[in-house]
Amino acid sequence: MEDFSMGARKCSTIATRPQSSHLGGPSSTRRANGADPTGSMLAIVNQKGGVGKTTTAVNVSSALASLGHRILLVDLDPQGNSTSGVGISRATIRMSMYDVLIGGDPMFHIIQPTAVERLDVAPSDVRLAGAEVELVPKIAREMKLRNAVRAVRGMYDVVIVDCPPSLGLLTVNALTAADGCLIPMQCEYYALEGISSLMTTIDLIRRHLNQDLKITGVLLTMVDARTRLSEQVAAEVKRHFGAQVLETVVPRSVRLAEAPSHGRPIFTYAPESRGAVAYLAVAREIAARVGLGSATGPGRPEAEPIVAASSEAGGDLVHG
């Protein structure tokens, strides 16, 4: 097996205790094909920094929750931006994914509810940076997340993992645990740079750790349709990835950039903004691709779109 190791170094473990969890009963979303839900797990991955992984993780999670699905957002990035992006103050976190991956704590000890109904988060904290190296000598180090998530997957319709900007062991754990990955790509000149290393990693994971791993989608982010460059990059990405590219593109939007500083997804910060419309459309495309049917189980309202109908906005999305 290829070696994903990065050299061993130890960091201290902070004493922690379980946080309140918000787990409900088993997930009741039906797959579009009528099959029982299997709890799809999606890794949001791109080792390039600042391409929109976290913005996508937070807003697609919130949109799917608003559509009636039960969502767990797993923050696997030591920066903790998904955790704060859904309103959980990093200062209050006592236990995190670090305790799960390194301490062997069960996921339900760390899962917290968010202000968004049906959206829970498994938070990160800075100690996760140490996990990259602390995992190295562990047995089955690439399987830690897959094994940990198994106990809670049935409680959620979709588990979304926000990955750090690297192809280290945290990302390898996400890709080993996931059914599919979503690759956000910023619409700029170097968008495809580094993509071959990501594809090589995905191939290695498929060969050795998770043969069923799919590319669920490639998402163009921060699109500025006033520029020819955005158009050219979008065409180039489509040539490379074909039908894997989602039809919806996410426009560059000040509102999307502002929302995290308020600890809110775009749907509560600026529900009528183009960013909100775009991410709702992205969530719908993803729901269709992973075969999620409507969410109508007990205590589950019919889907209540949080923003104006997204289909009308399709043409607008690429325009600034």
Ligand SMILES: Nc1ncnc2c1ncn2[C@@H]1O[C@H](COP(=O)(O)OP(=O)(O)OP(=O)(O)O)[C@@H](O)[C@H]1O
């Ligand atoms: N569509 C958008 N329009 C404007 N700003 C955006 C958009 N999407 C993301 N941003 C901003 O760009 C920056 C990077 O986005 P984000 O944090 O989602 O990227 P990332 O890939 O998760 O970064 P990292 O690799 O550091 O984890 C953030 O400041 C975010 O608010």
Ligand SMILES: [Mg+2]
């Ligand atoms: Mg991020």
